[in-house]
Amino acid sequence: MPQKIKYDLYVEGLTGASFVAPRAENLSAWLYRMRPSVAHKGFRKLPPTPDPHQLAWHPFDIPSGLKKVDFVQGLKTIAGNGDPTLHEGLAIHMYLANASMEKKAFCNNDGTC
Known part of the structure; x- marks a missing residue:
């Protein structure tokens, strides 16, 4: 039975190795998302020149x-x-x-x- 993930997040596995790599070298990461990747909207185009000013603090x-x-x-x-x-x-x-x-x-x- 699947486990209930905290905060109702969706779990997605991501692999970065080739399918022909030996099993011991097949590395993966687990992503926890608010929405599944298929539900994300498309990217929007940004202005050609980014703002160089500090935005965080x-x-x-x-x-x-x-x-x-x-x-x-x-x-x-x-x-x-x-x-x-x-x-x-x-x-x-x-x-x-x-x-x-x-x-x-x-x-x-x-x-x-």
């Missing part, structure tokens, strides 16, 4: 020459997804540092139970 402020920022102080979360209480998801971070972490330590426990 504004750049972070660079600290002045006198202000010291270590790795932990300069760590910024850009995006996140999932539920930490279920141990599912991810987070994307950027950092900016201009000083050493003197007498400090950093420990990342992502993925631990």
